[in-house]
Amino acid sequence: MDLSFSPEERAFREEVRAWIKTAMPPHLAAKAAVDGHFEMPEVMEWHKVLAQKGWVAPHWPVEWGGPGLDVARRFILTEELELAGAPQLSPFGLTMAGPLLMQFGNEAQKQRYLPKILSGEEVWCQGYSEPNAGSDLASLRLAARADGDFFVLDGQKTWTTYAQYAGWIFVLARTDPAAKKQSGISFFVVDMTSPGIRVRPTLTIGGTHAFCDTFFENVRVPKENLVGPLNGGWTLAKALLGHERTLVAAVGHSTRTLLRCKRIARETIGDDGRPLSQDPVWRAKIARMECRLEALRMQNYRAIAGAKQGHAPGPESSILKLRGSEVLQGMFELALDLMGHDGLSWMNEPGVVPAHEDWVAPTYDYVRAATIYAGSNEIQKNIIAKLILGLS
Amino acid sequence: MNFELDDDQRMLVDSVQTFVRKESPVSRFRALRSSGEGVTGEGDGFSRDLYRKMGELGWLGLPLPESVGGLGGSFVDLMLVLEQLGTTLVPEPILSSIVLSAMTVAECGGERFLDGVATGDRLLGLAYAEQNGRYDLSRLEATAEKSGAGYRLRANKRFVLDGHVADAFVVSAKLDGKVALFVVEAKDAKVQRLKTHDGRFAAHVSFDVELAADRLLAADGLAALSRAVERGAAAVCAEGLGVMQTVLSMTRDYLSQREQFGVKIGSFQALQHRCVDMFVETELARSTTLLAALALDDPKAVSVAKVQLAAGGRLVVQQAVQLHGGIGITDEADVGLYFKRMHVIQALFGDEDFHLARVARLGLD
Ligand SMILES: Cc1cc2nc3c(=O)[nH]c(=O)nc-3n(C[C@H](O)[C@H](O)[C@H](O)COP(=O)(O)OP(=O)(O)OC[C@H]3O[C@@H](n4cnc5c(N)ncnc54)[C@H](O)[C@@H]3O)c2cc1C
Numbered sequence: 001m002d003l004s005f006s007p008e009e010r011a012f013r014e015e016v017r018a019w020i021k022t023a024m025p026p027h028l029a030a031k032a033a034v035d036g037h038f039e040m041p042e043v044m045e046w047h048k049v050l051a052q053k054g055w056v057a058p059h060w061p062v063e064w065g066g067p068g069l070d071v072a073r074r075f076i077l078t079e080e081l082e083l084a085g086a087p088q089l090s091p092f093g094l095t096m097a098g099p100l101l102m103q104f105g106n107e108a109q110k111q112r113y114l115p116k117i118l119s120g121e122e123v124w125c126q127g128y129s130e131p132n133a134g135s136d137l138a139s140l141r142l143a144a145r146a147d148g149d150f151f152v153l154d155g156q157k158t159w160t161t162y163a164q165y166a167g168w169i170f171v172l173a174r175t176d177p178a179a180k181k182q183s184g185i186s187f188f189v190v191d192m193t194s195p196g197i198r199v200r201p202t203l204t205i206g207g208t209h210a211f212c213d214t215f216f217e218n219v220r221v222p223k224e225n226l227v228g229p230l231n232g233g234w235t236l237a238k239a240l241l242g243h244e245r246t247l248v249a250a251v252g253h254s255t256r257t258l259l260r261c262k263r264i265a266r267e268t269i270g271d272d273g274r275p276l277s278q279d280p281v282w283r284a285k286i287a288r289m290e291c292r293l294e295a296l297r298m299q300n301y302r303a304i305a306g307a308k309q310g311h312a313p314g315p316e317s318s319i320l321k322l323r324g325s326e327v328l329q330g331m332f333e334l335a336l337d338l339m340g341h342d343g344l345s346w347m348n349e350p351g352v353v354p355a356h357e358d359w360v361a362p363t364y365d366y367v368r369a370a371t372i373y374a375g376s377n378e379i380q381k382n383i384i385a386k387l388i389l390g391l392s
Numbered sequence: 393m394n395f396e397l398d399d400d401q402r403m404l405v406d407s408v409q410t411f412v413r414k415e416s417p418v419s420r421f422r423a424l425r426s427s428g429e430g431v432t433g434e435g436d437g438f439s440r441d442l443y444r445k446m447g448e449l450g451w452l453g454l455p456l457p458e459s460v461g462g463l464g465g466s467f468v469d470l471m472l473v474l475e476q477l478g479t480t481l482v483p484e485p486i487l488s489s490i491v492l493s494a495m496t497v498a499e500c501g502g503e504r505f506l507d508g509v510a511t512g513d514r515l516l517g518l519a520y521a522e523q524n525g526r527y528d529l530s531r532l533e534a535t536a537e538k539s540g541a542g543y544r545l546r547a548n549k550r551f552v553l554d555g556h557v558a559d560a561f562v563v564s565a566k567l568d569g570k571v572a573l574f575v576v577e578a579k580d581a582k583v584q585r586l587k588t589h590d591g592r593f594a595a596h597v598s599f600d601v602e603l604a605a606d607r608l609l610a611a612d613g614l615a616a617l618s619r620a621v622e623r624g625a626a627a628v629c630a631e632g633l634g635v636m637q638t639v640l641s642m643t644r645d646y647l648s649q650r651e652q653f654g655v656k657i658g659s660f661q662a663l664q665h666r667c668v669d670m671f672v673e674t675e676l677a678r679s680t681t682l683l684a685a686l687a688l689d690d691p692k693a694v695s696v697a698k699v700q701l702a703a704g705g706r707l708v709v710q711q712a713v714q715l716h717g718g719i720g721i722t723d724e725a726d727v728g729l730y731f732k733r734m735h736v737i738q739a740l741f742g743d744e745d746f747h748l749a750r751v752a753r754l755g756l757d
Contacts, residue, residue, distance in 0.1 A: 134717050136652040159718045203429040203723035205713075205731065211721075271528040271746065281745055336735070340526050341551045343739050346427060346589045352596065361589045365732065368713050369721045376717065378662055 009072050016080040023049050024086065032085035034355040035260050037208070037362070040123075040165040046087040047120035057094050057118055064102060064110070065118045071305050082252035083259075090162065093117035093124035096240055097170050097189070104187070104228040104236050113168075113189065127157040127171035127190075127214055128237070135379050137172070137237065138181040142216060144173035144188065151175070151188065151226070153196075153219040159373070163199045163212040166192050172233050179231065187233035188226055194219050206366025207347055244374045249300045249324035254293050257331035261286055263356060264338045276338055289334055292327050299323070315387040318380040325370035325377060332364040395682060401472060408476040411449070415442060418726050421481040425591030429723045436557050437593045440512070443484040447512030452490050460494075460503050461510040467495075467623065468685045471630040475681070478634025481733055483592055485515055485554040491627045492518035492553070493562050496620040497575065500610045505560065505575045517558030518620060519549035519581075519597050527746040529617050534565035536572055539602060543567070545574055547599045553740075555595030556585040562609065563599060564617055573613035574603060590736040591729065622694050625741035626684040629697040632705050632737050633681045636674040639712040639730045643667060646716055657715075666711055673704030692754050695747035701737070702744035709734040 005013070024032065028046055031038060038046075050056035058074040060066030069077060098117045101110055116122040133140040142155035153173055163169065169190050176184030190197070196219040201209035228236050265277035265286060276282040300320055336343045342353040343361055350358070371377040385391045397405065426433040446452055454470045456462025474486065493516035494509045508514035525531045534547030547565050552558070561581060563574045576599060584596040610616055644667060647658030657663055677700050684697035709731040713720035720727050738744070 129718065132651075134652060135657075136654075139652075139654075204721050205723055205728040206721075207427065207723075211718075269524040269526065271526050271531065271749075273524075273531065281749070336739075337743060337745075339739075340743065341521050341739060344551050344588045344594060344736055346587045346591075348586045352584070352586050361735075364735075365728070366721070368710065368731075369718075371714055372717055372721065376714075378660070381662070 005072060005076070009076060012073050013076045013080060016077055017084075019053065020080060020084045020086065023053065024084070025049070028087065032087075035085055035256065035359060036355070037359050038087040040090070040162050043087045043090055044120050044123060044165075047089050050089070051119050056089070056120070057098065059095075060098065060118070061102070064098075064114050074304075075301065078252065079255075082255050085256055088253065090123065091244075092126050092161070092166070092170075093122070093168075096126060096244065097124045097168070100170070100187075100236055100240055101189075101227065103239060108224065109189075109227060122167045123162075123165050124168045124170065125160050125163045125166035125192075125214075127160055127163075127169045129159045130156060131158050135376055138185070138234070140172055140174065140185065142171060142173040143177070144175045144186060144221070146175070146223075147220075149223050150220045151223065153188075153190070153216040153221055155216050157214040157216075158211075159202075160199075160212045160214045161210060163192070163214050164201045164209065168192060169214065170227075172237055175233075176231050182234040184231055185233040185237070186226055186230055187228050187236040188221055190219065190221050190225060194221065196220075204366055205368070207362045208366070210366065241375055249296060249303075249320035250328045250370065251293070251297050251300050251324065254296070254324070254328045254331050257328070257335060258286075258290060258293055260356060260360070261289070261331060261335045261338060264335060264360075267354065268338055268340065268342075282338065285334060285337075289327070289330055292323075292330065296320070296323050296327050315383055318375075318383045318388075321374060322377050322380045322384075325367075328370050329364075329367050332360065332367050335360045336364045397472070401469060404469060405472050405476060407449070408451070408473050409479075412476055412480050412482060415445070416477075416480055416482045418480045418729065421483050421591070422726070422729065424483060425729075426587040426593050427591055431591075433587060437591075438483040438485060438557075444512040446484060446486070447510060452486065452512055453510035455490065455495055456506070456510050457498050457503070460498060460506040462498075467626075467688060471627060471681070471685045474627050474630040475634045478631035478733075479638045481635075481729055485557070487624065487627055487631075488517050488552075488554040488558070489515045491623050492620050493558075495623060496562055496573070496616050497609060499619070500573065500613065500616050502575060502609045504606075505609075514559050515554065515557055517552045517555045517561050517595075517597075519547070519552045519555065519561040519599075520564045520617060520621075521550050521552075522548065523550060527742045529564065529621060530571050530614055532564060532566050532571065534563070534599075536565040536567040536574065536603075542605045543574070543603045543608065545576065545599050545601055545603055549597045549599075551586075551588075551594045552597045553594050554592075555583060555597050556593045558595075561597060561599075564613065567608075567611060570612045571614040571617060572611050573609040573617060574607050575609050576601065576603065576607065588736060590733040592736075621741050622688060622691065625694050625698050625747075626681075626688055628737035628740055629677070629681045629684050629701050632701045632734060633674070633677050635730050635734050635737075636670075636677055636705055636708045639709055639727055640667070640670050640674050642727055642730075643670065643712045643715050650717075663715060666715060670708045670711055673700075673708050676700055677704050692751055695742075695750045695754075698742060698747045699744055699751070702747070705734050705738065 054067050057066050058069055058077050062068040130140050144151040144153050171188050172185050174184050175186040196217040198215040200213040202211055204210045266275050268276045270276045270279050342357050345353045424437050451473050453462035454465040455467045458464045497505050536543045536545045560577045563576050564571055580601045582598045588594050650657050680697040680700040684694045687693035712727050713731055716727055719725050
């Protein structure tokens with residue numbers, strides 16, 4: 001066991017830091033400096049910059065274009081990107097579809113999809129949830145009926161994040177309506193330009209159109225787009241939830257937000273005429289959040305280091321999802337509280353509040369979703385109670 | 393001790409309830425707000441006609457003296473009205489124009505500025521908060537100095553509630569080392585309209601103007617200003633109570649209707665307990681709001697109420713969103729509107745820390 005970094009690892013950190021400075025396009029750097037909101041096209045622009053450098057998928061095996069970094073260097077890379085406030089990459093290709101295809105796809109599928117996920121040429125979204133299948137995902141009803149060389153999809157997905165930007169969607173669909181809930185489900189990858197797909201973006205409480213309703217009407221999907229065995233989709237669904245949970249530890253986002261809290265605290269004058277950063281009460285609040293974050297970070301290191309590259313971690317990942325989402329929400333709550341009256345401002349023109357405060361309230365609202373998506377926190381607790389503690 | 397409403401108060405509550413359901417369901421606020429799906433934000437966020445109607449019904453004049461067309465009634469009655477208005481997020485500017493401003497003007501003997509206020513024809517705003525002031529009302533950079541027969545006022549005020557429509561402002565500024573209050577017409581101010589988190593409007597308002605001598609409302613106005621903000625705190629506790637009750641019942645209804653795993657999600661004990669927590673916080677808010685209403689002159693009572701609103705109110709709206717699942721994150725769902733309003737009223741008139749510090753000061757020092 002060892003927590004320290006070697007001279008070579010420290011040199012790698014310097015290399016990453018210097019590279020980000022020169023590689024990040026100025027309009028992205030300007031937003032990063034004030035934690036602005038990155039639109040999806042900007043996220044993909046950054047994805048491509050990272051892809052060219054070979055650093056876009058630190059967790060991918062070299063065989064599929066991963067950079068072959070050891071665990072320490074992966075941490076360093078991720079950390080430096082976070083500290084720079086770089087756009088957070090869309091996870092649907094890199095962390096979800098990619099690893100799943102590596103694990104369950106056939107050779108042709110891997111060759112077809114993985115390179116373009118890596119390059120950012122194709123953007124992905126996740127079609128799991130339906131209006132009546134949220135926490136109870138296995139009750140999903142999107143129908144996939146075999147018809148010659150095709151499956152024909154009919155039904156609706158909902159809460160599909162950034163479907164309006166996606167070229168591809170992976171879906172769980174019912175291929176055997178007679179089978180018991182989990183057993184009649186299959187996993188497909190579907191071209192979003194297929195005739196019969198309609199996407200309706202939905203405004204969130206965070207003021208952005210972050211998710212969509214996705215409708216399927218007689219959508220013809222070639223048989224080769226089935227991933228894994230027919231009626232075996234539930235295995236893939238479960239594997240993916242593991243990847244998803246690690247992701248929503250959101251250590252990077254929380255780290256960045258803690259920095260933002262500190263900045264707000266230093267620049268906001270309290271009732272005693274001093275910055276809030278010198279007020280013992282606010283100092284204690286910030287310190288508490290920092291402790292919660294550092295505990296989470298170490299928990300996350302342990303989980304990532306323990307999981308084999310490209311494989312999903314076990315039910316312990318529920319801990320990361322639970323605590324990670326709470327810490328993220330807590331960070332934004334702290335930021336909003338620190339702002340006092342400035343927290344009243346909502347998407348006004350520049351200058352109404354300092355630029356680094358502009359997106360705090362909308363993001364505070366939006367991250368209420370963090371305890372709902374990727375398996376709600378209530379569901380995570382059910383999982384821990386049942387699978388780890390053996391209570392039932 | 394008697395915590396029952398009297399007959400008049402019960403009638404008042406009934407009539408506001410009926411009015412709110414008929415004239416201003418939450419869908420009306422949704423259509424009027426400053427940001428959201430299909431919203432241009434070009435309107436003023438409320439209806440002058442409806443506001444005048446409230447004047448006709450006597451609500452605006454409830455706490456104002458008869459000399460300016462008021463009813464000389466109690467502030468408690470107005471709080472009862474505000475609680476009901478909170479249940480459907482009625483956006484008319486009673487808080488800013490009546491509670492914060494008109495009552496202060498009346499208290500300082502400024503009847504001459506109150507023509508048309510009780511009828512809803514004239515709107516007032518309270519311009520007191522500044523960049524470096526947080527919640528300390530005396531920490532001001534705004535200044536006034538004698539100039540000829542009158543005064544020169546220089547002030548930059550922030551987040552003046554409903555400042556985008558106010559016809560005149562009550563403005564705080566340092567004059568001879570004291571916190572003075574002036575009344576300034578909107579035409580003499582620079583108003584930057586802005587949107588607030590809860591879908592309403594406010595304004596940054598700046599002043600650099602020569603004022604006639606009779607524009608001075610109070611040369612030593614800190615106590616009056618403090619009382620205004622105390623009333624504001626109590627008022628948002630009442631409104632917040634309306635918010636809490638409403639999202640609690642929305643959530644209970646949702647849990648009784650939404651099915652997952654083949655059962656109503658309200659049958660899960662984890663969610664039942666969460667709802668119970670929400671219920672308990674709401675009932676405690678009812679108690680502390682009453683405390684604030686009955687002991688408005690006691691800073692500790694007001695702080696206790698504001699702290700309960702901060703902790704309990706936040707829990708209630710956060711959990712209401714949580715228990716709605718994905719729908720709770722959409723702009724389409726009403727629960728989000730209440731969620732946002734709760735966060736705004738928490739930041740107004742002293743946040744949790746301000747009030748905790750005050751309770752500590754009163755109890756420890
Ligand atoms: C911002 C956002 C983005 C999303 N992006 C995507 C996406 O890209 N793709 C996708 O497929 N889905 C996405 N989702 C959907 C998300 O996975 C679902 O919202 C989630 O699974 C919950 O389902 P639901 O919304 O139907 O809520 P419900 O399942 O109806 O739950 C309502 C409430 O009941 C609780 N509950 C349910 N069952 C139990 C139980 N057994 N015990 C205790 N409590 C319970 C829940 O925790 C919740 O609080 C997204 C959601 C959000 C909010």
